Amino acid sequence: MVTPPSSPQPQPQPQPVDPDSEVTAAERTARRPLHLQPRLIVWVASGGVLGAAARIGVIHLSPAPAGFPLATFVVNVVGAFVLGLLLQGLSDAGPDEGRRRLARLWAGTGFCGAFTTYSSFAVDTDELLRAGQLGLALAYVAATLMLGAAATLAGVAAAGLRRRRSV
Amino acid sequence: MTELLAALAGGAGAAARFVVDGAFTAFVDRRGGSVLPWATTLINVTGSFALGVVVGLVTVGGAPSAVALILGTGFLGGYTTFSTASFETVRLARQGRWRAAGVHLVVMVSGTLLAAAAGLSLVVVF
Structure with missing residues (x-):
């Protein structure tokens, strides 16, 4: 038994190019996902440079490391407040597009993201545990997580206060 | 000078996070x-290691x-x-997704602590 030859598949015809719908290279780039747009990557990096510089400044101002990692604790709690305020304020102001999106990427993803840090939090906690300072390690983790969450909530609430006053 | 390079490296780190998070x-x-939000967990665990x-x-x-x-x-x-991790936990809790908020928090803390310890141990062993 011979299988019948399959009916010929319709070949896709080349579409005529409509000059009015021609997409420029810049437009094609703008349609890419955000994380693949070189200008936005540089934009996030520029906010990150300032955020990292501010964190390094706080580390310099803090007393020399003696037990409790104060500098990392401070930047994480302060950064959590600022990000809560920023993201709630921006989402209250309107959809994530145009200048609001640029503000979110620069100040939120860039600055706050680089100002705060999780890797130092983890390594510092491990070093406290290695040094046998179990109580201090637990206190550090609990204080960072609880005050961090409280600071985020306070930032969100502060954005709400501003909204109500401006109505 | 080293501080300036560190700040510039921080910008590169933020850009890397933006790309990894999106991808x-x-x-x-x-x-x-x-x-x-698994991307933030992946970023913080790999960075802690x-x-x-x-x-x-x-x-x-x-x-x-x-x-x-x-x-x-x-x-x-x-x-x-840290700020995004905290914001995501609070957002899940505010949506009433308490279990997801708890899982996010616990996986993040235990994952980063274990990863950092593994990274340190790797150097001690070799």
């Missing part, structure tokens, strides 16, 4: 998506302390983030 979130979404390695190389391996400042405090400090 991994797209990857998760293609597989049906998730309530949990890398910082464990860097700190180990400086304290045990005798690498110059500028390496810790530029790669550790700068790049990995900018790559990993």
Whole structure:
């Protein structure tokens, strides 16, 4: 038994190019996902440079490391407040597009993201545990997580206060 | 000078986080998506492992302390983030997704602590 030859598949015809719908290279780039747009990557990096510089400044101002990692604790709690305020304020102001999106990427993803840090939090906690300072390690983790969450909530609430006053 | 390089490295770290976050979130979404923000967990766990390695190389391996400042405090400090992790936990809790908020928090803390310890141990062993 011979299988019948399959009916010929319709070949896709080349579409005529409509000059009015021609997409420029810049437009094609703008349609890419955000994380693949070189200008936005540089934009996030520029906010990150300032955020990292501010964190390094706080580390310099803090007393020399003696037990409790104060500098990392401070930047994480302060950064959590600022990000809560920023993201709630921006989402209250309107959809994530145009200048609001640029503000979110620069100040939120860039600055706050680089100002705060999780890797130092983890390594510092491990070093406290290695040094046998179990109580201090637990206190550090609990204080960072609880005050961090409280600071985020306070930032969100502060954005709400501003909204109500401006109505 | 080292501080300036560290700040610039922090910008590169933030850019790397932006790209990894977007790519991994797209990857998760293609597989049906998730309530949990796994990209931030991936970033913080990998960054904590890398910082464990860097700190180990400086304290045990005798690498110059500028390496810790530029790669550790700068790049990995900018790559990993606490503010977004905290915001995501609070957002899930405010949506009434208490279990997801708890899972996010516990996986993040235990994952980063284990990863940092693994990174440090790796240097001590070799």
